[in-house]
Structures are given as C-alpha cells and as structure tokens.
Amino acid sequence: MSPVLAGVLQLLALIAALALAYRPLGDHMARVYSSEKHYKPEKWIYKAIGANPSAEMRWPAYLRAVLAFSAVSVLFLYALQRAQGVLPGSLGFSAIDPDQAFNTAASFVANTNWQSYYGEQAMGHVVQTGGLAVQNFVSAAVGMAVAVALVRGFSRSRTGELGNFWADLVRGTVRILLPIAVIGAIILVACGAIQNFSGIHEVGQFMGGSQQWNGGAVASQEVIKELGTNGGGYFNANSAHPFENPTPFSNLFEIFLILVIPFALTRTFGRMVGNLRQGYAILATMATIWIGFTALMMWTEFAHHGPAFDVAGGAMEGKETRYGIGASAIFSVATTLTSTGAVNSFHSSYTGLGGGIQLLGMQLGEIAPGGVGSGLYGMLIMAIIAVFIAGLMVGRTPEYLGKKIGTREIKFAACYILITPALVLGFTAAAMALDTPANSMTNTGAHGFSEILYAYTSGANNNGSAFAGLNADTQWFNSTIGIAMLLGRFLPMVFVLALAGSLAEQKPVPETAGTLRTDKPLYTGLLVGTILIVTGLTYFPALALGPLAEGLAS
Numbered sequence: 001m002s003p004v005l006a007g008v009l010q011l012l013a014l015i016a017a018l019a020l021a022y023r024p025l026g027d028h029m030a031r032v033y034s035s036e037k038h039y040k041p042e043k044w045i046y047k048a049i050g051a052n053p054s055a056e057m058r059w060p061a062y063l064r065a066v067l068a069f070s071a072v073s074v075l076f077l078y079a080l081q082r083a084q085g086v087l088p089g090s091l092g093f094s095a096i097d098p099d100q101a102f103n104t105a106a107s108f109v110a111n112t113n114w115q116s117y118y119g120e121q122a123m124g125h126v127v128q129t130g131g132l133a134v135q136n137f138v139s140a141a142v143g144m145a146v147a148v149a150l151v152r153g154f155s156r157s158r159t160g161e162l163g164n165f166w167a168d169l170v171r172g173t174v175r176i177l178l179p180i181a182v183i184g185a186i187i188l189v190a191c192g193a194i195q196n197f198s199g200i201h202e203v204g205q206f207m208g209g210s211q212q213w214n215g216g217a218v219a220s221q222e223v224i225k226e227l228g229t230n231g232g233g234y235f236n237a238n239s240a241h242p243f244e245n246p247t248p249f250s251n252l253f254e255i256f257l258i259l260v261i262p263f264a265l266t267r268t269f270g271r272m273v274g275n276l277r278q279g280y281a282i283l284a285t286m287a288t289i290w291i292g293f294t295a296l297m298m299w300t301e302f303a304h305h306g307p308a309f310d311v312a313g314g315a316m317e318g319k320e321t322r323y324g325i326g327a328s329a330i331f332s333v334a335t336t337l338t339s340t341g342a343v344n345s346f347h348s349s350y351t352g353l354g355g356g357i358q359l360l361g362m363q364l365g366e367i368a369p370g371g372v373g374s375g376l377y378g379m380l381i382m383a384i385i386a387v388f389i390a391g392l393m394v395g396r397t398p399e400y401l402g403k404k405i406g407t408r409e410i411k412f413a414a415c416y417i418l419i420t421p422a423l424v425l426g427f428t429a430a431a432m433a434l435d436t437p438a439n440s441m442t443n444t445g446a447h448g449f450s451e452i453l454y455a456y457t458s459g460a461n462n463n464g465s466a467f468a469g470l471n472a473d474t475q476w477f478n479s480t481i482g483i484a485m486l487l488g489r490f491l492p493m494v495f496v497l498a499l500a501g502s503l504a505e506q507k508p509v510p511e512t513a514g515t516l517r518t519d520k521p522l523y524t525g526l527l528v529g530t531i532l533i534v535t536g537l538t539y540f541p542a543l544a545l546g547p548l549a550e551g552l553a554s
C-alpha cells in the first residue's frame with residue numbers, strides 16, 4: 001500500500017468515527033447543560049466550594065466567576081511548582097524557577113499547555129497529576145461553559161441570565177470529560193501507554209553513558225490532554241514518545257479525541273437553540289476548512305522536491321516512521337486547527353509551506369473545529385461578522401438566530417477578533433526588535449522569524465505547540481508568552497460573555513422574506529470566505545516574511 005493511500009484511508013476512518021460519535025455525544029452534552037438535576041457527587045462539590053448551582057447569573061457575574069476560578073487556579077499551580085522540592089513523589093526534582101512556574105501556571109490554566117521545559121526532567125508525580133492533569137480537565141470545562149453561555153444568549157429572550165458558571169463547570173467535568181477520559185485511558189493502556197508511579201530507572205547504555213527514564217500516570221494525562229484540547233506532554237517528545245503514543249492505532253485514536261468534542265458541540269448548539277440545521281451549517285463550515293487544510297498539508301509533505309524526498313516517499317524529516325507522513329500531517333492539522341498543541345512530529349521540520357499551514361490554522365482563531373468550547377464561540381463570533389457583511393451588501397439590519405446584530409453586538413465581535421492579532425503581532429515585533437530575544441533563535445532568515453511568530457501565535461491563540469529550535473526558556477519568553485496566553489484566553493471571554501448578555505436581553509425578531517437564511521450552503525460559503533479573508537488581511541504580511549518566503553525559496 002502506498003503511503004498516500006494509507007494516509008487517505010486513515011483520514012476516511014477518522015471521519016467515519018467522528019460521524020458515528022457526532023449525534024450521541026452532541027445530544028448528551030445538550031442534555032447535560034440543559035438539565036436541572038444535580039447528582040450527589042456534584043452536590044458535594046457545590047457544598048465544598050459554597051456555590052448555589054441553581055442561581056442564575058447575568059454576564060458580569062458569570063465573568064467574575066470565570067476569572068476568579070482561573071486566578072485561584074493560576075496561584076495554586078504556581079505555588080505547587082514552587083514547592084515541588086519538598087513534596088513527596090517529586091522524583092528528586094527541585095522547585096521550578098519563578099519565571100518558568102508563572103509561564104507553566106498561565107499555560108495550563110489558559111488551556112494552552114505551552115511547555116518551555118523537559119517534562120520528564122522537571123516535573124514530579126504530584127505536580128504532573130495533582131496540578132497539570134487537574135488543569136487539563138477544568139480549563140477545558142471553563143471553555144465549554146463559556147461556549148454554552150453564548151449559546152444560551154441566542155436561545156433566551158428578554159432576560160440577561162446565562163446560567164450558572166459553577167454548575168456548568170462541574171457538569172462539564174463530571175458528566176462529559178471524566179467518563180470519556182476513563183474509557184480513553186483504558187484504551188491507551190491497552191495500546192501500550194504506561195500508567196504507573198514508578199521512579200527514575202536506568203534502561204541501558206547510550207553514547208557511553210546510562211540512559212534513564214521515569215514512569216508516571218501517562219495514559220490518564222494523555223487522554224485528557226487530547227480530549228480537552230490541552231496538548232501538554234508528560235515527556236518532551238509529546239505524542240511522538242512511545243510511552244504516550246505507542247502505535248498507529250493509538251495515534252488515530254488520539255486525533256479522534258482531539259476533534260470529537262469540538263465537532264459534536266455544533267450539534268449541542270443546534271439542539272439548544274432549537275434548530276439542528278443551524279448546527280449543521282456551523283459543522284459544514286468547520287469540516288470544509290479542516291478537510292481542506294488536511295488535504296493541502298498532505299500534498300505539501302508528500303510532494304517530491306529532490307532525490308532524498310523521492311527515496312523517503314516525501315518529507316520524512318522530523319516524523320516518526322511508525323506513523324508516516326499521512327498520519328503526521330493529519331495530526332498536525334488537527335492540533336493546530338484546535339487549541340491542542342500536542343504534536344507527534346517536529347513542526348519546525350515541515351516544509352516551508354507546511355509550516356505556513358500550521359501557522360495559518362492557529363491564526364484563523366482555531367475554529368475548525370477549534371478548542372473545546374473556544375472553537376464554537378469563536379466560530380459563532382465569525383458567524384455574526386459574516387451576517388453583518390451580508391447585511392451591508394443588501395442594506396438591511398443583520399439578524400442571526402432571531403436576534404438583531406446591532407452596533408453594540410458588532411463592537412463586541414470586532415473587539416474579539418482584534419485582540420489575538422494585536423497580541424501576536426505586537427509581541428513578535430518587540431521580540432524581533434530587541435537583541436536578547438533574537439539571540440534565542442537557532443535559525444536565521446525566514447525560518448528564524450517563523451520560530452518567533454509561531455511562538456506568539458501559539459501562545460496568544462492558546463495552542464501550545466512550538467517551532468522547536470527557539471530557546472523559549474528565558475525570562476523574556478517565559479514572561480511575555482505567559483502574558484500573551486492569559487490575555488489571549490480571558491480577554492476574548494469578556495467580549496463573548498458581554499455579547500451573550502446583550503443577545504439574551506433582546507426579544508425575538510420574526511423571520512421575514514428578507515431574512516438571510518443562515519442554514520443554507522450559500523451562507524456556509526460566505527462564512528468560510530469571511531474567515532479566510534479576515535485572517536488573510538490580518539496576517540499575510542507576517543506570513544510573507546516567514547513561511548511563504550521560505551517555501552518559495554526552497
């Protein structure tokens with residue numbers, strides 16, 4: 001079987017698996033977030049934190065709860081890392097340096113999981129399982145809660161109430177993430193991923209010295225890292241490490257975990273707003289971009305550019321032979337079009353155009369299908385922008401899902417789409433203008449510029465993957481990327497929740513003959529075009545200096 005055919009068959013198998021899970025998972029999540037029943041374990045949690053899960057919140061209260069919970073999470077994770085040297089199960093590792101502890105705490109709380117350290121050489125069992133793995137669950141649940149709050153903004157009328165954050169957080173964790181993670185961890189263990197609390201031990205001699213490995217609760221952390229679109233690896237090699245991702249089947253299963261909730265949330269959206277066709281329109285938009293990017297990535301990496309590529313069957317540099325080019329390309333697109341950041345190959349070793357596809361996937365806002373929760377609310381923001389553009393074309397006040405999109409709503413949407421580019425381009429410009437950050441680049445020229453552009457794109461978009469080659473473990477990068485991750489995560493949430501509150505206060509607008517049908521293929525095409533044009537106009541100059549210049553020169 002040719003490598004190209006193998007890649008295509010894996011893609012088709014992945015699509016089939018996602019299609020089978022779409023309806024039951026989407027409906028289940030709709031029931032979870034619409035239920036008024038509280039299970040006994042959930043009641044214990046509410047009592048422990050002093051929350052009333054039945055009290056409805058307006059958007060300022062919902063936002064305060066999100067920010068307060070996340071702030072406490074950052075402080076807890078920072079303190080846990082700083083105290084690692086005196087904790088049991090630390091494997092002899094010392095406390096994490098302040099700048100790196102801040103960067104890591106910001107990263108995992110912001111659902112980014114950017115890592116400027118070697119996981120197996122820095123973090124003990126307590127920090128890994130009691131700190132990082134816990135944040136993999138709750139940071140994903142926060143994103144899902146904010147997305148559901150926006151959906152309620154569309155589905156409710158004449159009220160500013162968006163639900164209860166604490167109920168959404170607990171239900172998302174207990175009823176959705178945890179059950180799937182338990183089953184997924186068992187599957188990964190069956191595939192060969194490790195799950196233990198062993199210490200450091202020698203496994204043989206290597207280059208004249210002893211080679212050492214430490215164990216850990218890897219399978220349980222691996223499954224939620226993918227399912228919650230987190231991405232932080234137990235080992236520095238991430239999902240290219242055989243302890244995390246042992247076989248081609250586990251590789252395909254991990255890609256499935258990355259994509260299943262973001263895609264299924266479109267059905268949850270359709271179910272909660274009472275119009276499944278609206279969910280299908282959002283799904284079609286996401287799927288069109290995802291399949292297009294995957295096909296383009298496979299083409300760039302399989303294309304033969306010389307004798308070495310002919311012998312290898314494509315650009316095999318930086319890719320695991322047990323996965324090959326096809327599976328690596330599918331994984332790469334899945335992780336950069338979501339806020340996952342997990343990698344099973346070396347992104348910096350992709351072709352120039354391949355690296356550009358990875359960058360563009362993140363710069364779209366990671367909305368195809370995007371992160372858990374963040375992908376849905378990001379796509380709905382773009383849907384509002386597309387409706388507004390269509391309204392300008394015909395001279396009609398835009399409407400979406402029975403709500404008028406007025407000046408206030410457009411201002412919130414515009415602020416949302418401007419925040420991340422401002423962070424990415426601003427920090428990239430500062431890093432290139434200063435001597436100290438530029439000294440961290442392994443490469444010069446276009447590829448060196450791409451390393452820094454990728455780092456801030458990954459951080460501000462809460463992705464977490466890297467163009468390895470950039471030494472990001474410095475005070476400058478730990479601090480600035482940490483700030484970019486926090487601002488890139490929580491500032492957009494301010495405008496999402498403000499928009500949700502504004503929509504919930506409106507009364508329904510009856511559909512007329514002049515209303516734009518947002519559940520038709522024409523609107524899906526308009527939405528895809530809007531996303532690509534807005535992103536292209538924003539980032540094309542930066543992309544032209546980096547991956548495009550490198551790709552055209554090769």
